[in-house]
Structures are given as structure tokens and as C-alpha cells.
Amino acid sequence: MNQIILQKLGTADPILQQLMKLIGPLNIKISDDPYQALLRSIVGQQLSAKVASVLNERLKKLTNSNLSPETILALSDEQLREIGISYRKISYIRDLSEKITKKELLFEQFSYMGNETVIQQLTQVKGIGRWTAEMFLIFSLGRLDVLSLLDIGLQRGVKWLYSVSKESDGKKLLEEKGKAWTPYQSIASLYLWEVVNQEYVVSYPSFEEYLRSN
Numbered sequence: 001m002n003q004i005i006l007q008k009l010g011t012a013d014p015i016l017q018q019l020m021k022l023i024g025p026l027n028i029k030i031s032d033d034p035y036q037a038l039l040r041s042i043v044g045q046q047l048s049a050k051v052a053s054v055l056n057e058r059l060k061k062l063t064n065s066n067l068s069p070e071t072i073l074a075l076s077d078e079q080l081r082e083i084g085i086s087y088r089k090i091s092y093i094r095d096l097s098e099k100i101t102k103k104e105l106l107f108e109q110f111s112y113m114g115n116e117t118v119i120q121q122l123t124q125v126k127g128i129g130r131w132t133a134e135m136f137l138i139f140s141l142g143r144l145d146v147l148s149l150l151d152i153g154l155q156r157g158v159k160w161l162y163s164v165s166k167e168s169d170g171k172k173l174l175e176e177k178g179k180a181w182t183p184y185q186s187i188a189s190l191y192l193w194e195v196v197n198q199e200y201v202v203s204y205p206s207f208e209e210y211l212r213s214n
Contacts, residue, residue: 005144005184012180019161019191019207023198026190030142034107035100036067037140038125041132042092043085058083069097092127099125115143138186147178147185156201157192163206 006025010017031037043059044052062083063071072093080090099105105125110118115137122133134148148154155170158177181188195201204210 005187009181009184009187013177013188015161015207016181016188016191018211019195023191023194026187026194028138028142028186028190031140033067034110034136034140035069035096037136038096038122038128038132039067039072039093041135042089042096042127045089045127045132055084059085069100072097073101089127092125095126096128110141115146138189144186145183147174147181147189149174149178151189153196154189154192157195160195160201160204161192161207163208 006020010020039059040052040056043055047055059080060067062075062079077087077090080093081087085093096105100107105121110121113121118137118141119130119133122128122136123130131148131150134146134151137143137146149171152170154174158174159166159168159170162173162177164173178185178188195207200207200210204213
């Protein structure tokens with residue numbers, strides 16, 4: 001991660017700066033193929049990471065690793081259902097694949113669009129909501145200033161970091177704190193997710209408590 005970005009974030013938010021020093025440098029891992037990224041997101045919706053991974057591996061095997069819109073459209077509903085994908089998600093991935101083959105969705109144009117325009121384009125696809133579109137902005141397009149206000153992990157992380165009650169409004173707190181993180185809200189998000197991933201939220205009641213204990 002660019003040290004200048006971290007310095008600017010730290011200057012804007014001293015508490016976040018303490019967290020960044022604790023966790024160390026983090027990087028956004030960019031997905032190489034935008035279509036496959038959305039395909040994985042749809043297949044994995046409302047499933048555990050483990051189950052989602054199994055289904056995506058089955059799909060990869062079924063297509064001989066040729067995960068293109070044309071290959072997916074050539075598969076029958078029965079073939080997709082046999083590997084565990086629900087009929088609803090089958091309709092979603094078909095809609096995504098059709099919009100790409102019909103050139104209704106052009107990934108190459110996204111680099112010229114603002115975040116909200118990209119979100120508007122993506123949410124025209126069945127099964128893709130705002131959260132999925134926001135994750136695409138961060139992990140496929142590498143956008144640095146995205147804050148997913150409805151993300152449960154971010155809400156847990158921000159309440160822990162600023163030592164507020166678990167019953168408080170996480171969305172409102174994210175919105176408030178996010179103003180200081182612009183134009184690097186995506187980077188701040190990485191650190192909040194890491195608070196959850198490394199189970200700090202489980203081990204300590206709050207960041208304040210962590211600092212007192214260490």
C-alpha cells in the first residue's frame with residue numbers, strides 16, 4: 001500500500017492510524033476477470049465462504065476452466081442445477097451472461113464512469129445489488145474511494161474501533177467517519193474488515209479495551 005495514502009488517512013483520523021500501525025500494510029487484491037468476479041459473487045450469495053468456494057470450483061470444472069459468458073449460456077439448467085446452483089441463481093447468471101454477449105454491459109467502459117454510474121449499470125443485472133456492485137468497484141476496478149454503508153462487517157468493525165455500543169447505528173457511524181477517509185474510503189474499509197477477520201471484535205470489547213490490555 002502506498003505510504004502517502006496511509007499517511008494521509010492517519011493524519012485525517014488518528015484512531016484509524018493506530019489501527020493501521022497495529023495491522024500493518026494491506027493491499028487491495030484486484031480480480032483479473034470482471035465477468036468471473038461477478039459470476040463468483042452471484043453463485044456465492046447467501047452462502048458460507050466454504051460452500052461458495054465448492055460451488056465455484058464445480059462450475060470451473062464443469063466448463064473445463066473456460067468461464068466465459070458463451071460457455072455458461074451453452075450449459076443447460078439441469079447441468080447447473082446438478083452442481084448445486086439454485087434455479088434462481090441460474091436465472092441470474094444467465095441474465096449476466098446474456099447482457100454481456102448482447103453488449104448491454106461493457107466492462108471496458110467502466111474505467112470512464114464514476115462509481116455511482118457503474119453501480120447503476122451493474123444493478124440492472126438480475127441478482128446484483130448495491131453491495132455486490134460496491135465490492136466490484138473495489139476488488140475488480142480498484143476504486144479507492146468506496147464505502148459500503150450496509151456491509152455488516154464494516155459496521156461491526158467501525159463500532160469496535162471507535163468503542164461505541166454494539167446497539168448503535170453502524171451505518172450512521174460509517175457515514176460520519178467516512179467523511180474523514182475520503183478519497184481513500186476503500187483503504188479504510190480494508191482495515192475495518194481485517195478487525196473482523198483477525199477476530200479482534202471477538203477477543204476485545206473495543207479498540208480502546210485492546211489498547212489498555214496491550
